[in-house]
Amino acid sequence: MPEPEKAAKAPQKHVTRVLDPRSLRGLAHPLRMQLLRSLRHHGPATASRLAERLGESSGATSYHLRQLAAHGFVEDDPSLGKGRERWWRAAQQGISWDASLDRTDDPEVRGAADLLLHEVATNHTQELSAWIATRHEWPEWAGATDMSDFTLRLTPAAARELGQRLHALIEEYRDSPAAEAPDAGRVRLHLHAFPQREE
Numbered sequence: 001m002p003e004p005e006k007a008a009k010a011p012q013k014h015v016t017r018v019l020d021p022r023s024l025r026g027l028a029h030p031l032r033m034q035l036l037r038s039l040r041h042h043g044p045a046t047a048s049r050l051a052e053r054l055g056e057s058s059g060a061t062s063y064h065l066r067q068l069a070a071h072g073f074v075e076d077d078p079s080l081g082k083g084r085e086r087w088w089r090a091a092q093q094g095i096s097w098d099a100s101l102d103r104t105d106d107p108e109v110r111g112a113a114d115l116l117l118h119e120v121a122t123n124h125t126q127e128l129s130a131w132i133a134t135r136h137e138w139p140e141w142a143g144a145t146d147m148s149d150f151t152l153r154l155t156p157a158a159a160r161e162l163g164q165r166l167h168a169l170i171e172e173y174r175d176s177p178a179a180e181a182p183d184a185g186r187v188r189l190h191l192h193a194f195p196q197r198e199e
Contacts, residue, residue, distance in 0.1 A: 014174055017073065017092040021109045024101060026071030028112035031056065032064045033119050036073055036090060041186075044077040044089040124190045140183065151196075163193055 017023065027033065034054055039045060045053070047062040054061070065088050068074040073091055080087035101113050128147070135145075154162065170189060178184060 014094065014171075015092040016094040016096050018096050018098050019101065020098055021101065021104065021106065021112075023071050023073075024109060024116065025112045026067060027073060027095070028116040028119075029064065029067075030115075030119055031060060032068055032073075033116070033123075035061060035064055036068060037123065039074060039088060039090040040093055044080050044087045046085055046087055050088075124192075127188055128190070141185075159193060159195075163191075166191060 019027070027036070031054070035050055038050055038053060042053075047065055048058045050056075050065070051058040051061040065074055069076075069088075074088045075091045077087040077089040101109065104110060104113075131145070135141075152162075170191075173179075
């Protein structure tokens with residue numbers, strides 16, 4: 001049976017799930033988001049392996065994996081399962097935000113949206129902190145990393161256009177020949193764009 005990390009390296013079309021109110025409520029739980037992130041980053045795993053990786057009980061990971069499956073975020077990986085051992089894999093590689101979620105008056109949906117966004121922001125902070133703490137272990141990446149911020153004056157339409165153009169540029173690099181180079185590594189990009197009140 002292949003190790004999950006090896007299985008995860010197989011080329012895979014980048015499929016994104018658009019969140020609607022129902023799927024948002026199904027995902028907006030800290031452990032569910034951790035489980036999905038782990039399956040996306042490390043490949044298929046059993047509930048027991050995920051419990052060990054995340055420091056949770058296998059009962060909790062099993063329950064939340066079933067909830068994620070009910071909302072279409074994870075699915076069985078029959079190529080890895082043997083006997084009673086159930087392997088799970090991410091059904092998509094990313095999520096995107098339906099603009100209607102920002103305009104809803106439903107307090108339950110707004111609460112789920114807030115939770116999800118705070119979890120994403122927390123994860124971004126943790127990833128960046130881990131990089132800073134270990135950057136000396138990556139001498140070959142000196143000068144290849146970035147931690148910049150910019151302030152622009154934009155209309156909402158221009159901000160949307162900028163985001164679309166940045167996403168399109170990033171997609172060009174997803175399947176570029178550089179991805180197969182011997183010195184290629186997994187690179188995380190965090191893109192934040194939001195309005196700010198002026199003093």
